[in-house]
Amino acid sequence: MNYWLIFLTGLTTGGLTCLAVQGGLLAATLATTAEKKDRLHNAVPTLMFLGSKLLAYTILGALLGYFGSVFQLTTPIRIWFQVITAVLMLGLAGNMLDLHPIFRYFVIQPPKWAGRLLRGQTKNPSVFAPALLGIFTIFIPCGVTQAMEVLAISSGHPLSGAIIMFAFVLGTSPLFLALGWLTTKLSESFRTKFFKFASLLVVFIALTSINGALVLSGSKYSFDHWVWAFKTTFLSTASASAPTNDVTINVFNNGYSPHNFSVKVNQPVNLSLVTQGTYSCASVFTIPFLNITKVLPPTGTTNVTFTPTRTGLISFACGMGMYTGTINVVP
Incomplete structure (x- = not known):
């Protein structure tokens, strides 16, 4: 198996699609941590997000490779997966556009127990929010990521599955680093415009996800x-x-x-x-x-x-x- 090609897939197509699906999570978190104006730690939230995400997906790949055919993704499961992902993305876009307070519930927040635990270990607990969100991205993967997960399952080996997911997620990292830099360095007015653009892109991807669910269900309304x-x-x-x-x-x-x-x-x-x-x-x-x-x-x-x-x-x-x-x- 050519893991280099998997890395290139993450660097290109995978990076763009994953940025559209998960980039809003990182951008929204960085918008809150950026309020501290701490130049020294501007890159830390992004690195925490990417590091925890890379670790989580590597472990997930090993598990998928180990269980192999046990976790077969049937078509009905894929359809519901698409619908749930679309709803989450639409809610995220609504929160980014500040359409209604109810959309705040779609933004993943660290558990209170984790905040209490980390508060006693660091003077800047907000840094750990990106790390937790990086782990939680395994629940909202983009389409190409899900294809990689299927590939990890079909490998039938923990090491192969782990390397597949590691190579792919590592390939997606440069675009997320660029997003983190833009979010922390650009002016507030430009950042606001960027969030609006990103939210519209998230809406488009959500509609694409819904259409994908319709296609998989054989609907005539796709x-x-x-x-x-x-x-x-x-x-x-x-x-x-x-x-x-x-x-x-x-x-x-x-x-x-x-x-x-x-x-x-x-x-x-x-x-x-x-x-x-x-x-x-x-x-x-x-x-x-x-x-x-x-x-x-x-x-x-x-x-x-x-x-x-x-x-x-x-x-x-x-x-x-x-x-x-x-x-x-x-x-």
């Missing part, structure tokens, strides 16, 4: 179905690919190719899923309507066979509903 309806209604003259029941799908870190194709009804369909250094959520291939889920190796070929019994549209997606495609079943 954005993908709306796009399909638009194409079939207004772009019916567009050229369509000839139906073939033997399809090779290249699985990339940013989606599938081809992602739209046609097959014939009542005939066996063979999908050859080809991966090459693929570590994103695209490595978890699912067809919700057929209850098919395959965890793909980072590099290799996996075959999926089924027989469609009726015409119409069948959607497929990655494990988090981020990357999607459509199978058009024709007579």
Whole structure:
């Protein structure tokens, strides 16, 4: 297994998506600790956040690798995971925009017992809030992080699982360091504008998470179905690919190719899923309507066979509903 590629995934795609989901937590915490104007300790909260997060995910990776198939993430669990994550993100955005006092309950706070314990050991207990939040991020992972967790499970070994999560989270760290620097160094007016921008980005990611849940549930109200309806209604003259029941799908870190194709009804369909250094959520291939889920190796070929019994549209997606495609079943 190429752990260097996992690190690069965290440095690029993983860093951006995790920053959108978890960056608000760090920014909100730094906004409170920055009130002390302590130049010496400006970097400490960010480092505490990243250090505890790295440790927590490394331990989690070891546990996932140890238990292996025991913690299989079924499609219903993924759907609820998506919905809960979206609600948390919307609440966080509401708090960042100061829309209503009720949204303060969505901000993770350290337990009172931890505050009392730490208060007797340090003159600056607020520094430990980022550390606790770094640990709590295991409960609100971004889509790519969840794909890494699935990869850690499929490794079936504690050491492999730990290294997978360590390499990935380490790769996401530079962007969080940049966020911490911006939050503590920039002016108050610019910081306020940055928080507004970040909150809108969190809302967008939350809506994307909700759409992912709809895709995984096979709902006709997902954005993908709306796009399909638009194409079939207004772009019916567009050229369509000839139906073939033997399809090779290249699985990339940013989606599938081809992602739209046609097959014939009542005939066996063979999908050859080809991966090459693929570590994103695209490595978890699912067809919700057929209850098919395959965890793909980072590099290799996996075959999926089924027989469609009726015409119409069948959607497929990655494990988090981020990357999607459509199978058009024709007579």
